[in-house]
Amino acid sequence: MDWFYEFPEMGSSALRALKKGIDGSFRDFTREHGELMEQVFEPLKQFLIFSERLLTDTPWPIVIAVIAGLAWFASRSMKIAVGTIITLLLIGYFGMWEDTMRTVSMIFVCTITAIVLGLPIGVLMSRFDGMQRIVNPTLDIMQTMPSFVYLIPVVMLLGIGKVPGLIAVVIYAIPPVIRFTNLGIRLVPADVLEASEAFGTSAWQKMTKVQLPLALPTIMAGVNQTIMLSLAMVVVASMIGVQGLGQPVLKAIANQYFTLGMFNGLAIVGIAIIFDRASQAYGKRLQRHLEVVHG
Amino acid sequence: MDNQNNSVGIQIRNLYKIFGATPEKFLEDVKGGMTKDELRDSHGHVLGLKDINLDIAPGGIQVVMGLSGSGKSTLIRHINRLIDPTAGQVLVGDEDVVQMNETQLRAFRRARTAMVFQKFALMPHYTVLENTEFGLEIKGVARKKRREESMRWIERVGLGGYEDSYPNQLSGGMQQRVGLARALTNDAPILLMDEAFSALDPLIRTDMQSVLLDLQQELGKTIVFITHDLDEALRLGDQVAILRDGQLVQQGTAQQIVLKPADDYISSFVRDVNRGRVIRCKTLMIKGEAVDGPTVDASLVIEEAARIMSAESKETANVVNAKGKLLGIITMSDIIGAMVPPQEDAISVI
Numbered sequence: 001m002d003w004f005y006e007f008p009e010m011g012s013s014a015l016r017a018l019k020k021g022i023d024g025s026f027r028d029f030t031r032e033h034g035e036l037m038e039q040v041f042e043p044l045k046q047f048l049i050f051s052e053r054l055l056t057d058t059p060w061p062i063v064i065a066v067i068a069g070l071a072w073f074a075s076r077s078m079k080i081a082v083g084t085i086i087t088l089l090l091i092g093y094f095g096m097w098e099d100t101m102r103t104v105s106m107i108f109v110c111t112i113t114a115i116v117l118g119l120p121i122g123v124l125m126s127r128f129d130g131m132q133r134i135v136n137p138t139l140d141i142m143q144t145m146p147s148f149v150y151l152i153p154v155v156m157l158l159g160i161g162k163v164p165g166l167i168a169v170v171i172y173a174i175p176p177v178i179r180f181t182n183l184g185i186r187l188v189p190a191d192v193l194e195a196s197e198a199f200g201t202s203a204w205q206k207m208t209k210v211q212l213p214l215a216l217p218t219i220m221a222g223v224n225q226t227i228m229l230s231l232a233m234v235v236v237a238s239m240i241g242v243q244g245l246g247q248p249v250l251k252a253i254a255n256q257y258f259t260l261g262m263f264n265g266l267a268i269v270g271i272a273i274i275f276d277r278a279s280q281a282y283g284k285r286l287q288r289h290l291e292v293v294h295g
Numbered sequence: 296m297d298n299q300n301n302s303v304g305i306q307i308r309n310l311y312k313i314f315g316a317t318p319e320k321f322l323e324d325v326k327g328g329m330t331k332d333e334l335r336d337s338h339g340h341v342l343g344l345k346d347i348n349l350d351i352a353p354g355g356i357q358v359v360m361g362l363s364g365s366g367k368s369t370l371i372r373h374i375n376r377l378i379d380p381t382a383g384q385v386l387v388g389d390e391d392v393v394q395m396n397e398t399q400l401r402a403f404r405r406a407r408t409a410m411v412f413q414k415f416a417l418m419p420h421y422t423v424l425e426n427t428e429f430g431l432e433i434k435g436v437a438r439k440k441r442r443e444e445s446m447r448w449i450e451r452v453g454l455g456g457y458e459d460s461y462p463n464q465l466s467g468g469m470q471q472r473v474g475l476a477r478a479l480t481n482d483a484p485i486l487l488m489d490e491a492f493s494a495l496d497p498l499i500r501t502d503m504q505s506v507l508l509d510l511q512q513e514l515g516k517t518i519v520f521i522t523h524d525l526d527e528a529l530r531l532g533d534q535v536a537i538l539r540d541g542q543l544v545q546q547g548t549a550q551q552i553v554l555k556p557a558d559d560y561i562s563s564f565v566r567d568v569n570r571g572r573v574i575r576c577k578t579l580m581i582k583g584e585a586v587d588g589p590t591v592d593a594s595l596v597i598e599e600a601a602r603i604m605s606a607e608s609k610e611t612a613n614v615v616n617a618k619g620k621l622l623g624i625i626t627m628s629d630i631i632g633a634m635v636p637p638q639e640d641a642i643s644v645i
Binding site: 192199205 | 375377404405409410414416418419420432
């Protein structure tokens, strides 16, 4: 009855051999292909550097004006535009301008990457049920796996720096774009689709003229979630060398600097609110035609 | 619009539709006489249409009437193959729609058919104008040209000034006018109308029927009109076909259906019809010399004839053809007799 009280586990030597084997072969793989991987991600790295330079080198009044302008363009709300200006001024006044710009740049590139990758995956998912059966559980794993775990192979492959940070953030933040694209397209009313088919639309016309436009408000809700999730990853990403608001927070944790942590935390909250309000208002504006109901 | 383009007949031949996982397996059984209930209860398949044969004349309005579940919406979707048949042919001109490949079918839908839907099925993110030009946009017609065409039809269906509204801002009747304008802008010889006016309230429905009849006067398209409303069927249809449980039970003119219902099912349908608006003078006319009384056209419905006669306080009228030649006479007592619904057993007229 030993097996009843003691779990019949794999022998410790066999287990050690297994771990060693996997680690060993992955290490060999990184040694062989690490350079190739770096080359593959080189364009992304250049993009990251470019957008960071753009934000940190441009004089601050212009940056504030542009961000506030974008917020106004997206929301058409004076309240949100003014709120954006005040938040950014406060952040700058408390000495966090550079770090904030680095974080904004990172979020910007991550969101673009997530949309560029996620939108086509979502579209394919909506068209093929088989694809949905594969992608959905994969997304579940990506969202529940602790981020530190997949940081390990990424760092082994690419070392410490911006690109591994970006990969980690995108893995964590991409699921909403994919899920909401799929959902939005599947929610397009069947009678509207039938009507478009009756007029002889090709699959491409149906997608671009009917399905994607009608799914757009839902997709925007996904993009909003993706931005929020990217911001949530800022501190984690700073552990593998991503500069920005995360690093002071990390320092504050290590040294118990309460105020430093608080200030930088609040700065993250501030830009989160700006992005959230602006992108949500934009999503709402997209569905205006659905709200004005006849008498 | 050249007239040739606007007059395409449709022939439906031996059309079967079975819904389910393996319809081909049961096709022979159904042809051999398996009933709808047996197919459903023992094999889990639904018999949609059974051996439909229907000749739709070019340039006329063919009404297909039936209650819900009779297969009428399934039938109309076979004409532009939104639904694939299990067996049979749908001949439009000399092409078989069933045999077309994807590309041919797309071209066919773009050029030859346009459809109006029961629940309008407008694009909610498009304005009235953008909805109306949808068919032309799909065909790749230049923006300026399609604007002109759409505006013309928007005006024609009485929606001038609403072109920048969104469908949600319009009432049901107005939305269906957009649906009609969208179909007409496509300039296709065949117009498919799937319960197009059923979702509208009665006054607006009558109104839309008049709009359609007016337009048809000048367009002469081949219109297939689906309805569950007998009055609508009799008012619009040059020809009426009645569908029950996926089978055609009778086809003919409105008058033939009312006067000679093929079975009890149809007679129970037509019992409450206003017969005065269906039966024409020609049917009740008797031989006779010219009498002292008003003159009525042979194709006039008897309700109108009665109105003219009573206005002049006459018991008889002369029936003439379109050229004014005397064909016979008609009496008030015959008209009244014909307008009263028959007893259960007999149809006394004719």
